[in-house]
Amino acid sequence: METRIQIVAVLATAALFFVVFEAVRRRRLMERYALLWLFCTAVLLGLAVWKDALEEFASAVGIYYAPSALFAIALGFISVLLLHFSLVISRLADQTKVLAQRISLLQARIDELEAAQREGAAAVDEPDEPARLVARR
Amino acid sequence: MSKLLAIVPAYNEVGAVAGTVAEIRRHAPEFDVVVVDDGSTDGTAGAARAAGARVLRLPFNLGIGGAVQAGYVYAAEQGYDVAVQVDGDGQHDPRCLPVLLDHLRSRPDLNMVTGSRFLAADGHGYRSSASRRLGIRIFGGILSAVVGRRVTDPTSGLRMTDRRGIELFARDYPHDYPEVEAVLLMHHHRLNAEELPVRMRERRAGVSSINATRSVYYMVKVLLAIFVGLLRTRPAVDPGDEAPVRAQQAV
Numbered sequence: 001m002e003t004r005i006q007i008v009a010v011l012a013t014a015a016l017f018f019v020v021f022e023a024v025r026r027r028r029l030m031e032r033y034a035l036l037w038l039f040c041t042a043v044l045l046g047l048a049v050w051k052d053a054l055e056e057f058a059s060a061v062g063i064y065y066a067p068s069a070l071f072a073i074a075l076g077f078i079s080v081l082l083l084h085f086s087l088v089i090s091r092l093a094d095q096t097k098v099l100a101q102r103i104s105l106l107q108a109r110i111d112e113l114e115a116a117q118r119e120g121a122a123a124v125d126e127p128d129e130p131a132r133l134v135a136r137r
Numbered sequence: 138m139s140k141l142l143a144i145v146p147a148y149n150e151v152g153a154v155a156g157t158v159a160e161i162r163r164h165a166p167e168f169d170v171v172v173v174d175d176g177s178t179d180g181t182a183g184a185a186r187a188a189g190a191r192v193l194r195l196p197f198n199l200g201i202g203g204a205v206q207a208g209y210v211y212a213a214e215q216g217y218d219v220a221v222q223v224d225g226d227g228q229h230d231p232r233c234l235p236v237l238l239d240h241l242r243s244r245p246d247l248n249m250v251t252g253s254r255f256l257a258a259d260g261h262g263y264r265s266s267a268s269r270r271l272g273i274r275i276f277g278g279i280l281s282a283v284v285g286r287r288v289t290d291p292t293s294g295l296r297m298t299d300r301r302g303i304e305l306f307a308r309d310y311p312h313d314y315p316e317v318e319a320v321l322l323m324h325h326h327r328l329n330a331e332e333l334p335v336r337m338r339e340r341r342a343g344v345s346s347i348n349a350t351r352s353v354y355y356m357v358k359v360l361l362a363i364f365v366g367l368l369r370t371r372p373a374v375d376p377g378d379e380a381p382v383r384a385q386q387a388v
Contacts, residue, residue, distance in 0.1 A: 097199055097312075101207040104173070104193040105214070 009048035017041040040077040139218035144208030147225030148175040158188035165234035175204035206310035213307035221297040248328035252295035252335030284324040
């Protein structure tokens with residue numbers, strides 16, 4: 001493999017690894033989502049540095065130009081990550097739905113309780129002062 | 138005395154929802170009415186409340202599946218014995234609610250009664266476009282084969298369920314275009330359903346949620362749901378099962 005492209009690959013994957021790691025360190029990225037990223041970048045970094053392994057892999061699967069094996073592996077990882085995100089989004093959509101339904105039920109209940117309370121207060125208070133009840137609310 | 142609930146999902150139906158609520162209260166006065174306002178941007182909730190319904194306001198638009206399920210959750214928590222779904226747009230005639238209820242009560246083995254547009258005794262079926270009828274016929278054929286009984290109107294939203302149906306739908310309900318999948322869901326849980334002939338009307342106001350481009354998506358999505366449902370090892374959630382929505386495990 002050409003040395004220039006190896007340098008570029010090492011720098012790019014190292015930068016990606018650093019960005020992900022830094023995001024986790026600053027609590028911008030949860031560990032559970034960072035693990036897949038860190039694993040991907042670690043593997044890619046390893047292949048970029050240790051070029052014998054990449055060439056071995058490339059010839060094993062029949063890729064003539066070894067650096068494109070790196071791209072193929074990266075593409076595989078990206079597909080897995082995207083699928084992972086789709087799964088996460090589906091779960092979040094489910095959770096959001098349940099929360100929205102729960103909020104509507106709670107809201108209806110609060111409105112009802114408030115109405116009942118107002119009626120109770122109206123019965124206790126002087127009934128000829130409806131303005132005060134409105135103001136208290 | 139059993140508690141009866143009519144669930145009316147409504148999305149931007151300010152022109153029709155009050156009429157629907159009033160009709161239910163007039164023709165089926167033993168039913169409580171809860172309108173699920175699916176994130177409407179018009180005065181749907183206010184109109185429904187003024188007409189004498191309880192209103193569940195969803196904070197944003199969930200789609201028909203999520204809205205109806207909110208109604209079933211309400212029915213389950215408030216201890217209702219029977220819940221019926223009536224569309225807010227006025228297509229469903231509340232005059233048939235007592236008929237459905239009588240049938241559900243006379244047959245203790247039934248868990249759900251659906252109003253079908255295509256069983257009308259006088260042969261005067263519901264008028265709609267040819268493509269829609271074809272779609273309905275295809276789904277009806279597939280569903281009939283899967284559940285082992287004749288399903289003539291798989292997309293009917295006029296459904297009355299007993300307590301077991303309410304609890305099932307409160308736990309687990311399909312997301313969008315839920316009618317066909319709900320039939321399957323009942324079947325997977327070994328709950329029995331039957332159809333009764335009803336007359337449906339033209340919608341009074343508002344726009345149908347299914348237009349030409351969406352109907353293709355509808356067909357594909359529902360077919361996928363049917364076949365995935367058939368292959369699923371755990372078709373639905375029973376009490377004591379893992380929650381359908383779970384915290385994510387590690388990668």
